[in-house]
Amino acid sequence: MSKITIDNQINDQQVEIIEKYDKEQKTRSFDKASLAKGVYWAAVIISLYHFITSFVGAPATLKHRSLHVSMILFLSFIFYPINDKASRKKLPLYDGIFAVLSLGITLYVWIDYPNIIARAGLINTMDMIVGTILVVLVLEASRRISGLPLTLLAMAFIGYALYGRNIPGIFSHRGYDWASLVNQFFISTDGIYGTSVGVASSYIFLFILFGEVMNKSGMGKFFNDIALALAGGSMGGPAKVAVIASGFLGSINGSAIANVVTTGAFTIPLMKRTGYSKEFSGAVEATASVGGQLLPPIMGAAAFIMAEMVGIKYSMIIVYAAIPAILYYLGIIIQVHLRASKSNLVGLPKEELPRVKDVMRERGHLLIPILFLLGMLFFSGKTVVFSAFCSIIVTVITSMFKESTRMSVKDIIDALAGGAKGTVSVAMACAIVGIIIAVTSITGFGLNMANAIIQLGGTSILATLVFAMITCMILGMGLPSIPAYLITATIAAPALVKLGIPVVAAHLFVFYFAMFANLTPPVALAAFAAAGLSGGDPMKTGVASVKLALAGFIIPYMFVFNNELLLLDTTWTIxxxxxxxxxxxxxxxxxxxxxxxxxxxxxxxxxxxxxxxxxxxxxxxxxxxxxxxxxxxxxxxxxxxxxxxxxxxxxxx
The missing domain is CATH 1.10.8 (Helicase, Ruva Protein; domain 3)
Structure with missing residues (x-):
């Protein structure tokens, strides 16, 4: 009997489900070979720029970030059509103009850079024009990639900055004219070219590229097969396989919905085959995939932004996040096992499963890059960016050890192109959130919101945490994980810090609930995508996901009241x-x-x-x-x- 293995190649049905629930994946595929090849090589060049500068050093901050945003805007208008009805095979003239305009912005910054620095925030007419074009392009690109919610939110904040003087109560401010806002958004490193874009242009780009290279080497297949070998034969085995494989893959790729569809296409039918209901099968895959962004060592991309916002090393974020993430996955596995025990759901036949020693012999060497990365982060004293640079090279070298994992030159170039394309949605989200963060900062909205949350909670830390949780989940509805975290970290986390909660615990708290917005109805995109594969009812799948993730909803309260779970200021005994x-x-x-x-x-x-x-x-x-x-x-x-x-x-x- 042939062995069961998980194929990471996605079919047309999977692509359709991904595009239905994840707008960020709905990109063009050009029918004109010359255009497709030109875009492909443009993406390769963009990746090479980020890869090389991670080793030799980047240009001046404003130059580097403006170039990064312009390149991302360029790819945004090339890859994403203006609406769902527009052709995804051709590039219309207006998108070509938008793409050229995007590159023109960084050209202006580079040419006029000495004068921009000399003006020190005093903008001229040309700054106003170019800055306004930048804001419009960022808003439009975000609308295409992430949908209306994030774009409307950014526009609402711009409106608030312009007309907030007319708002009564604590949220009133002195008001700002458009020139002041353009100055903040464009020629400073506190707006569109702010911290989030700085992280996207360095850490995030490199780690997405690292993930692409690992995927090309066959790491995804290794995670899936080792999960099958370890857990497939146990009681309720397929569900445990889904939890383990989706957790590992989600940590690296950071996309919950893509993870649901690629892994779930195989694990969900296996779960149904062994007796799990459609809704429970979809819920297992959804909860495991969403949790990947909570799981070290990579944690998707938000961990890099968190490290920058909190002001600590990324390696320490890994340490702080480890025990809560393990508890989250343990909670899912316990429920899966108890459900299997209650219903007497057996595992898969041993003869159909790969053996651990065979999987390790064939692909176990692919763990070397991850171990190397951890060693670099914790013991080398080198920067995260340099560690990622070296880890990419080590991955390519390690893949050569076995013929089944060996990367060809085309595989490496494809990974470079895929890295640039995969960064577009994340980097664009970071750019538009820069607008929201800038307004929050200059108007005092973040401080006022923190005070409002504290007032609602009164003297009770628990009540304040509950209000912060509700705020995070409302803001996280329908938003991609990165902007969801950035916005909640700007608005809700300061309220928790003001109550004396350690800043790391406060940021992890809002991070958890921003992620869980993908699971909770009425807008549970990961659960809905899983239901599309399982054939179950989307809302019932969402409810089942909440039950499975219930430990995850409690864990943030655990580490806020129990800082020892984050290994903060404690002994190993405690x-x-x-x-x-x-x-x-x-x-x-x-x-x-x-x-x-x-x-x-x-x-x-x-x-x-x-x-x-x-x-x-x-x-x-x-x-x-x-x-x-x-x-x-x-x-x-x-x-x-x-x-x-x-x-x-x-x-x-």
Whole structure:
């Protein structure tokens, strides 16, 4: 019997689902060979610029960021049609003009750079014209790539900056004219060319390119096959495979919806085959794919921005995020296992599964680049950008060890082109969010919003956290993960910091809930994409996703009240104790949701189990005792019920 393996190649149906739920993937595919080849090589050149400057050093900040944004704008108007009805095979003249105008902006910055610096924020007529064109192009490119919500939000903030003096109450400000805004958006490094674009032009671009190179070497297939080999034969195996494979892949590629469709196209039918419902199968894939951006070492792209905003090393973000991410995935796996136990869902036949030693022999060497990257980040003392540069080269070299993973020259060039194309949506989101952040900063909106959240919460930190969570999830609805995090980090995180919550914990808190907006109805894009594959009801899949991710909704509260989970200012002894009690707490959440441990659990004990879980996730020793007492009662009830059941079975004979 042939072995089961996961093919990472996507078919037309998968492409259709990705494009339906992820507007960022809906790009042109030119029918004219010369045009397609020209765009391909333009993307290769853009990647080479970022790759080379990561080694030799980038030009002056404003020059480098303006060039990066112009190149991204150029690709935006080349790849993304004006609307869904426009041709995706041809490039209309107006988009060609927009693309040329995009490059003209950086040309102006480079030529007039000495005068821009000399004017020190005093803009002239030409600055006004070019800056206005830049703002319009960024808004239009964002509309095409991410859809209307983010663009309308940016326009609302521009309107607020212009007319906020007419707003009564705490959100009123002195007002700004268009010249002041253009100055902020265009010729400073606090607007469109701000921190988020700085991160996109360095860390994010390099790591997306790293992901493309790893994908070309066959890393995706390795993750899928090792997940099959490790978990495929266990109880409810296909669901566990989906969790493990989607977690690893999501950490590297950072796209929840693309991850749902590529991995889910294989794992969802396997889950249904072993007895999971359509909605539960889709929910497993959705929750695992969204969580990839919470999982070190790569964490999609938001971790790089977080490191810059918080002002700490990226390697430390990896350390702080590790235990909460493991708890999140553990919570999913526990529910998956309990559901399989309750329904007696067996795993896949062993003879159909690849063997661990065979997978490691064939592709295990592909782990070398990841280990090398971690070594560079933690022990080399080199920059993150240089570490990514070296890791890309190591990946190419490592791929040569086996014929099955060996990259050809075309594979390497394709990875360069794919890296540039894959960065467009992220970098464009960073550019438009620069407008929102600039307005938030100069008008004092962020500080006022933080005060409003604190006032709503009163003196209760818990109430303030709840209001911050609601704010994050509303702002995150329908937005890509990067702008969702950037906006919530600008608006909600300062409120938590003002309450004395460590800045890292505050940013991770808003990051979690910005990500979970992809799972929660009514706008649950990852869950809806999974339902498109499973054939399940989209809303029911969304509800099932929330249940599966429930531990993830509680974990941010855990590390806010339990900084030891982030390994902040603690000893290893205390951190280990808190981690163990948190793991048990996550297990009790799973039993409460599924209503099952060794046997069915009565409703009263399900509620008690949930309460016990909440007691165990705090660092308070006496509350831990209460949680363990409830756990003991639960286990005793289950053991006695099991014995009673066995006695009845025995007496029936």
């Amino acid at each position: 951190a280990l104790r808190v981690t163990i009690t948190s793991i048990i707490g996550v297990m009790m959440i799973g039993t409460a949701i599924e209503g099952y441990l060794l046997r069915e659990i009565p409703l009263v004990l399900r509620v008690a189990s949930f309460i016990g879980a909440l007691l165990l996730i705090t660092a308070n020793f006496f509350q831990d005792i209460g949680g363990f007492a409830i756990l003991a009662i639960l286990i005793l009830q289950q053991v006695l019920k099991k014995k009673k059941g066995n006695m009845r079975t025995h007496s029936s004979y």
